[in-house]
Amino acid sequence: MKPKPFAALVAVTALALLFAIVSYASNNRWAPTRISGTALLPGLAAQADRIAKIELSQGGKTLALTREKENWALADRGQYPAKSESVRALIVKLAQAETIEPKTQSKDRLALLELEDPGAKDAKSRLVRLLDDKGAVVGEAIVGKKRFDAFGASKSGTYMRRPGEAQAWLTGADVDVGLGVRDWVRPQVFDLAAAKIAGVSIEIPGEEPLKIAREGDKHALSALPKDQKLKEGANIDAIVRAVGSIDLEDVRKPDGSSGGEAGVAKIEGDGGLGVTLKLRKQGEEYWLALAATGEGDSKATAEEITRRTQGWEFKIPASKAEAILKRRADLTESS
Helix, strand or coil, X not given: CCCCHHHHHHHHHHHHHHHHHHHHHHHCCCXXXXXXXXXXCCCHHHHHHHCCEEEEEECCEEEEEEEECCEEEEHHHCCEECCHHHHHHHHHHHHHCEEEEECCCCCCCHHHHCCCCCCCCCCCXXXXXXXXXXXXXXXXXXXXXXXXXXXECCCCEEXXXXXXXXXXXXXXXXXXXXXXXXXXXXXXXXXXXXXXXXXXXXXXXXXXXXXXXXXXCEEEECCCCCCEEECCCCCHHHHHHHHHEEECCEEECCCCCCCEEEEEEEEEEHHHCEXXXXXXXXXXXXXXXXXXXXXXXXXXXXXXXXXXXXXXEEEECHHHHHHHCCCHHHHEEEC
8 A cells, every 4th residue: 555645745754854863963062052151351342442462472482462553463573464353353252251161270280271381381371461552461361272162063162261370161262372473464475376487597606597487388497408407306397386485484674684695586477577585594594585576567566565575584484495496406417
C-alpha cells in the first residue's frame, strides 16, 4: 500500500528537521544562554572621548599610540600614521569587556592564562593603559590569551584581569593586543605588479650595475655576454616581483647617520612612473627609503607614493633585501 502524499510529506519534513538539528549540534558547541556580566573597566565607555594616549607593554617592550584629533599615530615612531579604526576597535572592546566567569587567583597559575606580570622577562601578558591628555589613567587592563569559541562557534572570549588584582576573568570580549608596528599600521609600503614594470636597475657599491628589462610577458637580464648564461635556478622575474612589493616591519624618521649604503633599485614602470628604492644596512637590519616621480597618468600615483613615504625609512625583512640586491655573480656563470 502506497503512503498517502500528506503522510510522506510529514515524514520527509521530520527527517530534514532532524538532519538540521544533528548537523548544527555537530558543528556548534553549546553556549550558555547568558554571557553578560559586570564591566571589567566600569565607566570606560562614558570616558572614551578623554583618551588621548594608549600605552602597550609586554616583557620590557613598549609601544605608544597618541590621538591627533580623530586620527591616531605611533608616538614612539615619529607620529607615523596608525590604523585609527584598529585603535578605536580596541577601545570599544575594552569598554564592552564583561567579567563572565571567574578564574584563578593564584599567582603561580596566572601564566597558564597568559596573565602573569607583564613586566616580567618573556611575559606573554600585555598591559594596556588608556590615558588622558594630562597623563591620568582612564582605564587599564592586563590582557591574556584568547579562548576561541568560548561562548559558541562564533563567539570567543579573552582572559583578562585588572592591574593590582589577583583575580583572573574570562571576559566576553575578543581582544587583540599586539606590540608589533605591523599590528597598528598599514604594512604595505609599495605595490606594483611585475606586469607593469618595464625595467629594473640594481646598483650595489663596488659591483657592476644589474639591468633587467621586460621581454614579452617575462623579464630578462640586459646585455648578457655571449660567454655567460644564467645559473640553474636563477629567477629574474623573482627579482622584479621583490622590488615591486614592499611591506614594512618597522618605521622611523631617518637621521642620516645610521648604517651604510647597501644598494639602490630603480624601477621603470609603465606610463612614466619611476620609483627609487634606497637600502641601507645597520647591523643585521635593512632600512629602505623611497622616492617616486611620474608624468602624465603616473603623476598622481607618484604623488600618492611620495605623500605616504617621504621623510620615512622602513625596516624590511633581510630576506626581502637579499631578494632585491642581486649581483651579476649571483645569477650568471660561464657558458
